[in-house]
Amino acid sequence: MNSIDIDVIRTALDWQGRGHRVVLGTVVRTWGSAPRPPGSLMVIRDDGQVAGSVSGGCIEDDLIGRVARGELALRRPETTTYGETAEEVRRFGLPPKVAFLSHSNYGSSRSASALKMRRARELFADMAPDIECDGEMHGDAALSEEIRRNSLMDSTLTGEANILICPNLDSANILFNVLKVTGGEGVTVGPILLGAAATAHILTPSATVRRILNLTALAVANASAVR
Numbered sequence: 001m002n003s004i005d006i007d008v009i010r011t012a013l014d015w016q017g018r019g020h021r022v023v024l025g026t027v028v029r030t031w032g033s034a035p036r037p038p039g040s041l042m043v044i045r046d047d048g049q050v051a052g053s054v055s056g057g058c059i060e061d062d063l064i065g066r067v068a069r070g071e072l073a074l075r076r077p078e079t080t081t082y083g084e085t086a087e088e089v090r091r092f093g094l095p096p097k098v099a100f101l102s103h104s105n106y107g108s109s110r111s112a113s114a115l116k117m118r119r120a121r122e123l124f125a126d127m128a129p130d131i132e133c134d135g136e137m138h139g140d141a142a143l144s145e146e147i148r149r150n151s152l153m154d155s156t157l158t159g160e161a162n163i164l165i166c167p168n169l170d171s172a173n174i175l176f177n178v179l180k181v182t183g184g185e186g187v188t189v190g191p192i193l194l195g196a197a198a199t200a201h202i203l204t205p206s207a208t209v210r211r212i213l214n215l216t217a218l219a220v221a222n223a224s225a226v227r
Contacts, residue, residue, distance in 0.1 A: 005041045008052035012043040021046040023067050027054050028079065029123065098124065099142030099161035100135025101171070106151050107136075113167050120165065125156075132157050135165070139175070192218065199223045 012022050027040045042052035042060065044067045050060060063080075066072050072080075100121040104114030117136035124133055134148070134157035141147045142161040149155065166172035192201060192215075199222040201215045 004052065005039070008041040008043050011051040015043070015045050015049075023063075023072055025054055025063060096131050096163055097157055097159065097161045098131060098133035098135075098163040098165060099137055099157060100124075100133070100165045101139055101142060101175075102136035102167055103138075104136050105138045105141060117165070117167055134161075139164070 009024075012024055015022050023044045025042045025044070027036055027038045029038055036054050040052070040054050042050065042054045042063070044050050044064055046067070048064055048068060050064060053060060054063075063072070072078065100117045102114050102117040103109060104111065104117070107118070108114075114136055121133060121135040124131075134155050135142075137148070137151075141151060142157075142164060145155075145157075145159055148157065164175065166175060199219050201219055203212060203215060207215075
């Protein structure tokens, strides 16, 4: 346990000692790219004050709101899942096909990064056995069934993957911007914010009018689906 986590626990105990109710949250498991590793801690006080972090910000905001609304248990542990990308793909009318990307291709490397992606694929397959997925694999293999067959005859993924899970935030951002230019003619629908309690998306200062319209349409579609 690092010093930041110890500070979070000390803060939680201090708040409790002052008569506040607190909710202590931790990252139990992550898949692919995640802002915080498993074991990261966050404590939320009953008045909305926070110490620690479990993500890059959007999950914290959602958890604070859920505590304020009384949606999270204060006396027993419970789990919450964020980033259900497969469900988002289904909203577009597409069957989700997930590829776990790596510099390693089906066990060609035993580096920590490769083993992480291999394990992520195993966990995902256990949680969602009805969704096609495979990995760890190279990026070209994710988009070419022929390349996969040359590497592994019994691949569990058919056609092109439409959900690409990257090993970290850097590789995910690089891939997003490369695909935006090479495959989308500079037009994208996203980035899409997942895991929030209500429909919300974030636009960067460089967003074009086209991107604003695309995300507005997506937000309306998401809100309608919730209703």
